[in-house]
Amino acid sequence: MSDIQTPPPVAVTLVSGPTGSGSIDDFELFYARRALDRFRVRLGRQGLLDLLAADIEEGNAFLRESAIASGGSFKAGTTVLTTRGLTSGAFLAWMDKAFSGDEKALLTAHPEHYVMTPGPDGAFNVVENIGPHVCSFFMGGWGTDAMAWAVDADELLPESEFPHKMSSNLFLPDGTVVGRALTQFGDTADGFTASLTVYVPTACPQDVLEHHLRHYAVEFRNWIIAAATVRA
Template identity: 30%
Template sequence: MASPPGFSLACSLPTGRPVSTEERSAWELKAARRALQNLKTLIDEQTMLKLLDTQIEAGDHYFKQLIQESHGQFKESRVDFHAKGLTSTQFLAWFGALAAHDGTTHGRRSLYLDLMAPAHPEHYALGPYFIGNVETIGRHMCRIQMDIEAEVPDFVKAYGDPAYPIKLANTGLLDDGTAFLYGFQELRDVDDGCDFRTRILFPAASPQILFDEHTEHLAIEFGHWIVAASESPKI
């Protein structure tokens, strides 16, 4: 319901200090993150996947259609970061320590709760794969298997900038093994820290909102990881 014309709202503490709309929104975001983390901790992976099963199936159909319509063409969604006071070595050591797991239920659960769940509200589960994630992409549920071993196509490597010596590439697969996306991240150390180029390549026929919203996703996700790495003991 829309507020009536001329409506305004002021908020203040007993001390008289005013509370801005931005501050109230920040409080709400903090509470929402805490509530989501609590729910994700309480709901085990199998229960979560069962809840999402119908949406995952519909998303799978949708993404296969986009792949077919794209005729092998892909476009990037990208966000760049400059992190002052953090090196690429420190970031990769932090990330690698949390991402490593032994394949056990406990190891996978720790990976999800410690690394994936806090990074973005729409990280729902790891899924049935050793490396993978269930998340919202383009307003559709997607269960992705991440392949970090396979060589990515040359058109993915063509996005690379020689000024970034560290390059990390992977392929995102749908349940039937169809390549749906490619991740291609680049890092370089600079005098006061590290530069990041974070990108995902999606089928070119995807609607613009998919690219726009995944740019937002990358900004939230990698921004959280970079900040968390900066706050951890330096390696």
């Protein structure tokens, strides 16, 4: 048996100094967001696209190859969030307004949001990370027009409990369907529950799905807080 002992992890505690509330992690998050916003503003949308062009080409190739290898089959994962103090109707009204042209509100919800803007033919262009890959894809047909594939989905929840439903295909500029999204919202006694399902090609590594479930948690939490702030 080895007598070598693993040293305890280093712990740092803030004792005094800053007068504002929050932890060191809170301070770091504030400064990271401020720095990121500066780069987004300075570069602008086209600047970001130019900077990420090679990453997008590689990421889209990964999604396309995964979709082809999967033969049109997808695997699903769902993130569930609960909210107090805000109704689903108030949140979705804020979302409708944001997706109608408030790109800044959409971008600031996640560090790996690069472009979120209306595209041609009513589709919505998103440039963000899918797992470790930076990808540019479109979301089309939010609302009942795109629910045909979702009516038989295992993740579909009862209409009586989750009356607000939105679904979409996620597709590349060449039309290749590389994913799907199904979001469902239902009010509770003191707020609402959001059930957020993403579908990725079955050939994708499991960590791609796992990271998008985390992505959902971050972006929707921040969108909900933004909606509540405006309402207040």
